[in-house]
Amino acid sequence: xxxxxxxxxxxxxxxxxxxxxxxxxxxxxxxxxxxxxxxxxxxxxxxxxxxxxxxxxxxxxxxxxxxxxxxxxxxxxxxxxxxxxxxxxxxxxxxxxxxxxxxxxxxxxxx
Amino acid sequence: xxxxxxxxxxxxxxxxxxxxxxxxxxxxxxxxxxxxxxxxxxxxxxxxxxxxxxxxxxxxxxxxxxxxxxxxxxxxxxxxxxxxxxxxxxxxxxxxxxxxxxxxxxxxxxxxxxxxxxxxxxxxxxxxxxxxxxxxxxxxxxxxxxxxxxxxxxxxxxxxxxxxxxxxxxxxxxxxxxxxxxxxxxxxxxxxxxxxxxxxxxxxxxxxxxxxxxxxxxxxxxxxxxxxxxxxxxxxxxxxxxxxxxxxxxxxxxxxxxxxxxxxxxxxxxxxxxxxxxxxxxxxxxxxxxxxxxxxxxxxxxxxxxxxxxxxxxxxxxxxxxxxxxxxxxxxxxxxxxxxxxxxxxxxxxxxxxxxxxxxxxxxxxxxxxxxxxxxxxxxxxxxxxxxxxxxxxxxxxxxxxxxxxxxxxxxxxxxxxxxxxxxxxxxxxxxxxxxxxxxxxxxxxxxxxxxxxxxxxxxxxxxxxxxxxxxxxxxxxxxxxxxxxxxxxxxxxxxxxxxxxxxxxxxxxxxxxxxxxxxxxxxxxxxxxxxxxxxxxxxxxxxxxxxxxxxxxxxxxxxxxxxxxxxxxxxxxxxxxxxxxxxx
Numbered sequence: 001x002x003x004x005x006x007x008x009x010x011x012x013x014x015x016x017x018x019x020x021x022x023x024x025x026x027x028x029x030x031x032x033x034x035x036x037x038x039x040x041x042x043x044x045x046x047x048x049x050x051x052x053x054x055x056x057x058x059x060x061x062x063x064x065x066x067x068x069x070x071x072x073x074x075x076x077x078x079x080x081x082x083x084x085x086x087x088x089x090x091x092x093x094x095x096x097x098x099x100x101x102x103x104x105x106x107x108x109x110x111x
Numbered sequence: 112x113x114x115x116x117x118x119x120x121x122x123x124x125x126x127x128x129x130x131x132x133x134x135x136x137x138x139x140x141x142x143x144x145x146x147x148x149x150x151x152x153x154x155x156x157x158x159x160x161x162x163x164x165x166x167x168x169x170x171x172x173x174x175x176x177x178x179x180x181x182x183x184x185x186x187x188x189x190x191x192x193x194x195x196x197x198x199x200x201x202x203x204x205x206x207x208x209x210x211x212x213x214x215x216x217x218x219x220x221x222x223x224x225x226x227x228x229x230x231x232x233x234x235x236x237x238x239x240x241x242x243x244x245x246x247x248x249x250x251x252x253x254x255x256x257x258x259x260x261x262x263x264x265x266x267x268x269x270x271x272x273x274x275x276x277x278x279x280x281x282x283x284x285x286x287x288x289x290x291x292x293x294x295x296x297x298x299x300x301x302x303x304x305x306x307x308x309x310x311x312x313x314x315x316x317x318x319x320x321x322x323x324x325x326x327x328x329x330x331x332x333x334x335x336x337x338x339x340x341x342x343x344x345x346x347x348x349x350x351x352x353x354x355x356x357x358x359x360x361x362x363x364x365x366x367x368x369x370x371x372x373x374x375x376x377x378x379x380x381x382x383x384x385x386x387x388x389x390x391x392x393x394x395x396x397x398x399x400x401x402x403x404x405x406x407x408x409x410x411x412x413x414x415x416x417x418x419x420x421x422x423x424x425x426x427x428x429x430x431x432x433x434x435x436x437x438x439x440x441x442x443x444x445x446x447x448x449x450x451x452x453x454x455x456x457x458x459x460x461x462x463x464x465x466x467x468x469x470x471x472x473x474x475x476x477x478x479x480x481x482x483x484x485x486x487x488x489x490x491x492x493x494x495x496x497x498x499x500x501x502x503x504x505x506x507x508x509x510x511x512x513x514x515x516x517x518x519x520x521x522x523x524x525x526x527x528x529x530x531x532x533x534x535x536x537x538x539x540x541x542x543x544x545x546x547x548x549x550x551x552x553x554x555x556x557x558x559x560x561x562x563x564x565x566x567x568x569x570x571x572x573x574x575x576x577x578x579x580x581x582x583x584x585x586x587x588x589x590x591x592x593x594x595x596x597x598x599x600x601x602x603x604x605x606x607x608x609x610x611x612x613x614x615x616x617x618x619x620x621x622x623x624x625x626x627x628x629x630x631x632x633x634x635x636x637x638x639x640x641x642x643x644x645x646x647x648x649x650x651x652x653x654x655x656x657x658x659x660x661x662x663x664x665x666x667x668x669x670x671x672x673x674x675x676x677x678x679x680x681x682x683x684x685x686x687x688x689x690x691x692x693x694x695x696x
Contacts, residue, residue, distance in 0.1 A: 050322075050326070050327075050328060054326050068193070068194050069194075069255050072191070072193050072278065072280075075187070075188055075191065078187065078280075079280045079281050079282075080281060080350065080354045081281065081284075097685055100685055100688065102690040102691065
């Protein structure tokens, strides 16, 4: 019974798949088309990535410019001239130091 | 049949003719191809390269110059880089097309709209656009907000591009010490010139494959030589003290209608320059507006002058160190000494009789320093001048440093040499003078004055300046004696106006005559007032020099130069919380 089944299977197999010259040509063309499509899709994906990358680079440059601008602004606001101007133009409570009182040094331990 | 034969012959002839044409045509094509590919190879390779490749320099970032905040240890830039925008125009593109593809000129409209944003007259802009130039720079250094506004206008033929400018956020502060960077990116004067190579770094280069829109192809070929940024400099200058020095100096120069002035504050132990101010000064952000180029010079370092009586401290140092004189050594001051047929007199034209060396310093007697010279001899005096570093540049990090001039005993006669003891017939620079006083303040060590605390390289490694002494000038014992004599000058002599309540200050005044420009003696209408002081005298933390050139109506330095030294020392003691050393009366 088992021997018979195997025979039928072999017969079916041999009759269904036959690789002749035409089949090889069709298979090769199919493979080439598939490879071509794959290449196209990958190239397209890379090109898209390239544009995304350019966009990100542009954003990075813009953010760096903004950072530099803010740094310069922070530096300007900390300049002595700016502090003095702010002090004179606003009702700030800055008072120049006129006298400093120092505690006398002592050998007695302070509890 | 016959006809067919003829037809065949004709046909063959035609075929041959066509073949001949084909052969000739092929040769023409091959010839043309040969011409294009072989003879014009380089030309077309270049064109293709321009289309496929983008290339250019990657500019290196110029190193920044910082000062350290002593209170927070943070760094604050005195010189930094600012990215700004250049707006430029292409007049031939200043048009729009109507529905029939006809060009409508928009130059006038562009000029009108731009003028409101960049503060340039419309007619001036229009005449610029009417010129035949293909490219016209319209305005440099536009700030971000203004550039953005112009960009949003979308004016035809108007473009924006990035440009970088050196920015000095503190304006005139320490300007002569910093110098400036010109439009070519080259450092001029000051630290910008001295360290130009290290600050500039090295530009890189790139070459990358680009697409039709000139955008870099993400995974295309590229060649990259990265740029190396310049090193950052951290100065020994304290911004607050520098500001105070400039304020005091300006007040003094203005008050006495002087030509100019210098103030230096130095740490005597290690040679760190805490402040170095000159007046008048300039704003390096607007260096193009300066008409008098001498303002660019750091005169504290480059200008030589006859020091006058402050130099008596050097003569006395030689006498004390060789033990030829002591503070209480006495001599008979007759008020005049005759040498080589010339008289040497005291500045007051008076004779003081029997006086000691402390009195010589207190009252600044010229005859007293000539007495010291007679005791030590000219050769030893010359050796001490060399030991103190006179006649040689100190090596401070500034270009065009002056060396000054001292004479060997063989070069000038006895009279000339005697005048050197009180600061005539000799020239020096303010930086040399303050260094010599620092040697007395620190116990006899010669230090190298410097402005750089450290350099920070792009790879973050630091190079810290070696601030150890470079030589021994005199013994500590001699410096202690001389310091006491200098304290006496401030307490009892001409330096009273440099006193600071609660602190002992050591110092010496000097009122130097100014040689005439034609070389015929001294100008009676001019003098240079100077004062160098240090304190607290027992343990000096700061040496301060003030030099005021040609103050009007002021005959002596005790009125012009000594007061700002006292005020500066008072400020320094408060700033650094140095407690008083004396009981305040």
